[in-house]
Amino acid sequence: MHRTTASRLAAVGATLALTATAWMAGASSGSAGAASKATRSSSIVIGVANNEGQGISVPEFRYGALAAVKYLNATGGIHGHQLKVVTCIDDGSPEGSINCANKFVAAHAAVYFAGIDDGADSAIPILSSANIPYVTEFPWGSVQRTSADSFALGGGDTAFFIAPLHALKEAGASNVAQFYYDIPTSQALLPIVQAIASGLGLKVIPIAVSATNPDWTSAVATAQADGAKSMWGILQESDCTNLVRAARSAGFHGPIAVGSCSAYINALGNQAAGTLTVWPYYFPQLYSVAPASIKPQIKTYEKYMDASGYKKDLNGFATASFASMVELGEVMKGIDGPVSGASLLAALKTADVPGFMGPQVDCAAHVFGATEPAGCNAKVLLLKVVATRTGPVRKLEQAGYLNTAAG
Numbered sequence: 001m002h003r004t005t006a007s008r009l010a011a012v013g014a015t016l017a018l019t020a021t022a023w024m025a026g027a028s029s030g031s032a033g034a035a036s037k038a039t040r041s042s043s044i045v046i047g048v049a050n051n052e053g054q055g056i057s058v059p060e061f062r063y064g065a066l067a068a069v070k071y072l073n074a075t076g077g078i079h080g081h082q083l084k085v086v087t088c089i090d091d092g093s094p095e096g097s098i099n100c101a102n103k104f105v106a107a108h109a110a111v112y113f114a115g116i117d118d119g120a121d122s123a124i125p126i127l128s129s130a131n132i133p134y135v136t137e138f139p140w141g142s143v144q145r146t147s148a149d150s151f152a153l154g155g156g157d158t159a160f161f162i163a164p165l166h167a168l169k170e171a172g173a174s175n176v177a178q179f180y181y182d183i184p185t186s187q188a189l190l191p192i193v194q195a196i197a198s199g200l201g202l203k204v205i206p207i208a209v210s211a212t213n214p215d216w217t218s219a220v221a222t223a224q225a226d227g228a229k230s231m232w233g234i235l236q237e238s239d240c241t242n243l244v245r246a247a248r249s250a251g252f253h254g255p256i257a258v259g260s261c262s263a264y265i266n267a268l269g270n271q272a273a274g275t276l277t278v279w280p281y282y283f284p285q286l287y288s289v290a291p292a293s294i295k296p297q298i299k300t301y302e303k304y305m306d307a308s309g310y311k312k313d314l315n316g317f318a319t320a321s322f323a324s325m326v327e328l329g330e331v332m333k334g335i336d337g338p339v340s341g342a343s344l345l346a347a348l349k350t351a352d353v354p355g356f357m358g359p360q361v362d363c364a365a366h367v368f369g370a371t372e373p374a375g376c377n378a379k380v381l382l383l384k385v386v387a388t389r390t391g392p393v394r395k396l397e398q399a400g401y402l403n404t405a406a407g
Contacts, residue, residue, distance in 0.1 A: 043084040044077075044332070044339050047104030047132075050115035053091025055183075055211045058236055060310075061115025061137070062087070064318030067308040068325035071300060078332045078339055094122035101126040110344050111135050113328065115321050118185055120144055132341035133348050135328055137320040141185050145372045151348045153324040153361050155280050156375025157189070158368045160234060161196045162404040163278040163380045164257035167397060168202070168230045171255040171276070175203040177223035179233035179243065182208040214239060216246035224250060234259040237316070241267045244275060262316040265385055265392050273387040277394060278380045280401075281319045281358040285393055286381075297357045315394075319357060326356040351376070359401060367405040378405035 046069065050062040069083050077083060086107045090096025101123035104112050112127050114120055114136040121143035124134050128149045137154030139145040145157060168176055178193060180186040190206055197204040205226050209219050220243070223231055231254070233243060240261030247256055248271045257276040258264065265272045282290040287298050301322055305314055330353040332339050351363040359379040367378040379401035383394040 043082045045084050045086055045104075045107050045109040047086050047088065047100065047107065047109035047112045048115070049088045049090060049097065049100040049104075049112060049117050049120070051092040051096075051118055052089045053093075053096070056092040056116065056118055056236060058116045058317055060313045060317040061321045062089075063305070063308065063310040063313055064321030064323075065113060065115055065325045067301075067304045067310055067318070068322040068329075070308055071304040071322075072326065072329045074304075078329060081339070083329075090117065090119065092118035094119040097121075097123040098126065105130045105132065108341075110332075110339050110341050111328065113325065114140070116140060116317075118183075121185075124150060130341060131345055133345040135324070135348070137324040139372070139374055142188055145374050147374065148349075149345060150374040151351070151363050151376055152374045153327050153363075153376050154320050154358070155377040155380065156368050156372040158192070158196075158372050158375065159280070159378050159380050159404040160259065160278060161189075161193055162200075163382060163402055164232050164259065164276060165193075165196055165200055165202060166402065166404075167276045167278070167382050168232060168255055168257055169200050171230070173202065173230035173255055175205060175227065175229055177205045177207055177226065177228035177231045179207050179209050179219055179223075179231065179235065181211040181214075181235075183211050186211075209239075214242070216242040217250070219243070220246045220250050220252065224252060228254075230255045230257070232257040232259075235261065237261050237263040240264040244268055244272060260317070262394070265394065268392075270387045270392055272385045272392050275385045276397070277383045277385070279319070279383060280377060280380045281323050282381070283315045283319045283357070285315050286396065289396055294357055301357060323356040323358055327353055327361050330354065330356075330361075379403050 048065050052059050069085055073082050086109060088100035088103050090100055097117055097119035101112060112132055112134045118140045121141035124143050124147050127134050134150045136152055139152045139157055144150045194204055205228050207219055207222055240258040241264035244256060244264055245268060255276060260277055260279050282294050282298060284298055284302055287295060290298060302314060305311055310318060331347050331351045335343050335347050348363055353361050355361050359377050361376045363376040366373050368375045382397035382402055384397045385392050386395050
């Protein structure tokens with residue numbers, strides 16, 4: 001890593017440490033209540049929750065988790081025990097997540113595994129009282145980022161703020177229009193983004209959009225009127241598509257970072273060329289440049305996604321949930337004795353297991369310190385969409401990972 005890059009990331013880390021108390025929610029200790037029952041039968045219950053409602057709907061996260069369970073069960077399960085999934089589809093509201101938590105507690109689940117669960121901050125106290133860990137790829141709220149009983153195996157939010165802003169900075173941006181959903185969880189992230197941007201020497205222009213019916217033509221026009229020379233948003237797939245389409249229609253040709261989206265590439269064709277994305281996992285389109293140790297994992301992922309009927313979703317969000325579920329399986333395999341909520345919770349606190357299609361998972365390292373203790377990984381891939389003779393594809397912007405925790 002260049003010295004200038006390292007110094008920028010060091011400045012970001014220092015700024016985040018100073019601003020942490022402004023946004024961190026009270027974390028649950030996980031010490032209260034009765035322990036969930038140890039699973040001693042032939043199966044271990046896994047609760048899988050996912051937002052698939054009117055406002056937020058990303059079913060690909062559920063697809064990847066289910067395909068990973070199929071893989072784990074087909075290869076011997078956990079010490080001979082099969083995994084049994086209890087699914088809970090919610091709408092992103094606190095009430096929906098609370099309902100899922102109660103459902104999983106009643107089912108004696110060993111874990112609440114979330115694909116995307118925007119309202120899960122409200123569920124974590126229920127889980128903590130039952131000694132059930134909350135596990136996800138990336139946290140979706142302040143309690144999920146800070147609770148001692150929450151574990152983000154795919155990486156912390158901090159990585160997904162630093163990496164795209166870093167990429168925009170390297171692309172020559174000086175100011176960035178940040179599009180965010182006009183909901184409490186997204187609003188609460190604004191101070192974090194401002195702190196990161198300041199550390200990188202960027203000016204952020206925040207622009208709120210509706211979570212259910214965003215007007216992207218108007219949002220892009222606002223960004224242009226405010227003098228934005230680059231754009232960025234952490235959005236769901238349809239909004240990534242509509243953002244880039246609106247920007248191109250408005251004649252905007254500056255750099256656009258679209259979080260971790262992928263479906264917009266096929267939807268827009270060459271209009272997607274030049275956009276930037278980030279992701280912690282290698283996926284089938286990156287097979288040729290993946291490390292030798294990861295290539296067989298990509299093939300396994302392809303096999304079980306196909307076997308589960310999700311082949312069309314190979315290169316998107318399903319990679320994260322598949323990988324995180326497999327990594328969770330590795331943590332379970334390290335437990336000496338029955339896998340229960342309590343034993344899994346204890347194991348996750350010291351978990352240090354190989355990544356699947358991605359970096360090492362180390363929950364004990366607290367890679368982002370006190371600002372985001374739930375994050376178990378700080379490394380992401382920087383990707384750029386390029387036009388090819390057969391259509392646009394994502395390619396690595398730099399070899400290997402950007403370590404967003406580097407100082």
